[in-house]
Amino acid sequence: MKPIKFIVLIAATLTTAWQLHAQNWEIINPGYIYNFQYSDSEYYLSNSLWTDSVEVQGNDSLLYLSRRAVRDSIYLLANQPHFLQRKVLVTDSLVHFYDTASYVIKRKFDVGTSWLFDTTNNITASCTGKYSGLTFGNADSIKVITLSNTDTILLSKNYGILQFPDFGSGERYSLKGIDNLQIGECSPKFADFFTFEVGDVFVYKKHYQDPECIYEGFEKYIIMQVLSLQDTLSYQVSKETWYMQFQPCWGFNLSGYHTDTTVINYSSDDYLISNYYNNQLIANYDSDLIWAFVPSGNGSYYCQAKSYLDDLGIITKSIGSSEEWWLENTVFEESTIQDLLNPTSATGPNVYIQKVKKGIGVYEDFFGMFETGRSTELIAWQTQTSSFGNLDTLPEWWYSNPEIESKSISIYPNPSNGEVHISGLMYSPYHLSLFDISGKHILERQIESNETTIQLDGIRDGVYILVLRNQRETIRKRLIIRKD
Numbered sequence: 001m002k003p004i005k006f007i008v009l010i011a012a013t014l015t016t017a018w019q020l021h022a023q024n025w026e027i028i029n030p031g032y033i034y035n036f037q038y039s040d041s042e043y044y045l046s047n048s049l050w051t052d053s054v055e056v057q058g059n060d061s062l063l064y065l066s067r068r069a070v071r072d073s074i075y076l077l078a079n080q081p082h083f084l085q086r087k088v089l090v091t092d093s094l095v096h097f098y099d100t101a102s103y104v105i106k107r108k109f110d111v112g113t114s115w116l117f118d119t120t121n122n123i124t125a126s127c128t129g130k131y132s133g134l135t136f137g138n139a140d141s142i143k144v145i146t147l148s149n150t151d152t153i154l155l156s157k158n159y160g161i162l163q164f165p166d167f168g169s170g171e172r173y174s175l176k177g178i179d180n181l182q183i184g185e186c187s188p189k190f191a192d193f194f195t196f197e198v199g200d201v202f203v204y205k206k207h208y209q210d211p212e213c214i215y216e217g218f219e220k221y222i223i224m225q226v227l228s229l230q231d232t233l234s235y236q237v238s239k240e241t242w243y244m245q246f247q248p249c250w251g252f253n254l255s256g257y258h259t260d261t262t263v264i265n266y267s268s269d270d271y272l273i274s275n276y277y278n279n280q281l282i283a284n285y286d287s288d289l290i291w292a293f294v295p296s297g298n299g300s301y302y303c304q305a306k307s308y309l310d311d312l313g314i315i316t317k318s319i320g321s322s323e324e325w326w327l328e329n330t331v332f333e334e335s336t337i338q339d340l341l342n343p344t345s346a347t348g349p350n351v352y353i354q355k356v357k358k359g360i361g362v363y364e365d366f367f368g369m370f371e372t373g374r375s376t377e378l379i380a381w382q383t384q385t386s387s388f389g390n391l392d393t394l395p396e397w398w399y400s401n402p403e404i405e406s407k408s409i410s411i412y413p414n415p416s417n418g419e420v421h422i423s424g425l426m427y428s429p430y431h432l433s434l435f436d437i438s439g440k441h442i443l444e445r446q447i448e449s450n451e452t453t454i455q456l457d458g459i460r461d462g463v464y465i466l467v468l469r470n471q472r473e474t475i476r477k478r479l480i481i482r483k484d
Contacts (some may be wrong), residue, residue, distance in 0.1 A: 025143075027095045027105055027160050028088060029064055030054055033179035033277070034160070035187055036083075039171045043308045044315055047173060048187055048277035049082055063088040066280075071309070083173055085165060105145070107155070117147055124148040135159055135181040187307065188315055189275050190268040193356045194233050195385070196223045201391055202361070203380040206243075210372040213249035217392055218242045224261070233266040242394055256474025257433055257467045266361065273319050274356050276305035312386060315358040359385055392440045411466065415480035416456065420466075423451035427470055435465045456481055 030051035038046040048066070055062040059355075065082055085103070089096040096101040106115055109127050117125035129144035135156050142162065145153040151165035164173045177184025199222070206217040207219065220240040227234035239262050245255045268275060308315045355364040365376040380389025406422040428450055434443040442459060461481050468475040
């Protein structure tokens with residue numbers, strides 16, 4: 001294990017020197033984060049590669065590619081193989097990608113130059129062409145390297161490797177962008193996922209259970225004001241909540257409807273996944289997010305970040321899997337062979353799932369451990385750029401579960417012909433809300449006295465939910481309006 005701080009200092013120094021030659025056929029630049037897409041991949045950016053450390057070996061440089069699991073500035077796990085391997089030795093004349101395969105590309109060559117590319121499989125390389133074109137909208141020169149197995153590598157004068165084969169499959173990796181240069185497709189970060197605009201609406205379905213409490217709820221947020229777009233994104237929101245308690249919760253009554261204006265804060269520390277690169281491994285004890293993946297006696301567990309486009313074309317990042325997670329290889333454990341990982345499943349009943357979507361924020365957040373579980377699921381939204389679901393949908397239990405009665409309060413007549421009398425309001429004031437069966441707000445009133453009469457002349461016949469609430473209690477009653 002190597003302390004990261006010292007090595008990064010070396011890397012930063014070499015990066016400065018490299019950048020002086022960045023436009024001169026350099027095959028790999030240690031200061032860049034390259035984003036590749038596999039030709040047969042569902043993922044938005046299937047591979048992000050970068051140099052996390054550099055060792056100077058005389059006149060040569062040894063680059064370590066994307067060493068992934070880091071905690072307290074110490075590497076917990078050595079590099080895992082990429083299509084460009086774990087290590088890159090850069091000399092005056094060549095670039096050698098190795099561990100575990102071995103590939104060589106000359107640093108200086110012209111059309112007609114040939115060399116031994118893969119010593120293990122005796123594959124040779126030849127520069128068979130050179131042409132001018134546009135790369136990421138910029139004028140560029142591109143060399144074509146043809147391998148003796150008929151695969152092709154494309155090399156850009158400005159940006160290095162543009163295309164690299166996946167040997168034996170007929171597929172390829174294509175460069176889609178470079179984060180540091182902000183060109184092409186860049187890996188979205190925290191602010192891309194959690195920056196909202198005034199008027200954006202989000203509806204979440206909530207669930208919580210432990211041996212002492214079970215409840216479900218719906219929460220609706222409307223962004224009213226943007227307060228801060230610094231490291232912590234802050235918004236003033238109008239918040240509505242519908243909760244139903246199915247089991248006593250520590251002596252409190254959580255059922256009912258509530259409205260409030262509050263401030264919500266999003267921090268990159270709370271949503272670390274939003275800053276991870278595709279395929280990046282995260283140690284279970286490197287983040288509170290992943291502590292559900294309990295280490296066994298054989299070593300530690302790691303989960304892998306994934307980036308992809310959903311059915312609506314929205315960039316999504318995820319850890320874990322929401323469907324049949326116990327069957328999918330979304331978790332890895334250390335092998336008895338040093339520096340290797342084996343696919344496995346989350347241990348026991350523990351699992352953590354988190355998904356975030358660009359411009360929408362948290363889409364799914366689930367944690368389960370033995371008899372305890374909590375979940376948040378975004379079921380509807382409307383933003384300036386996309387929309388999904390019904391913003392007024394409420395759960396069936398809001399209508400079908402037993403009503404919340406009060407011994408003192410009377411609501412009559414029911415059915416009503418358009419006028420409703422309410423008496424016995426012992427703890428005034430109360431806030432009255434009336435909903436139709438789709439959850440749409442129909443009426444709101446503030447009641448200051450012990451009794452009142454509500455006129456419903458303009459409301460159609462049908463079944464409604466009448467909710468009375470204050471700090472002391474919440475009353476919920478099904479109300480039928482029938483005027484004929």
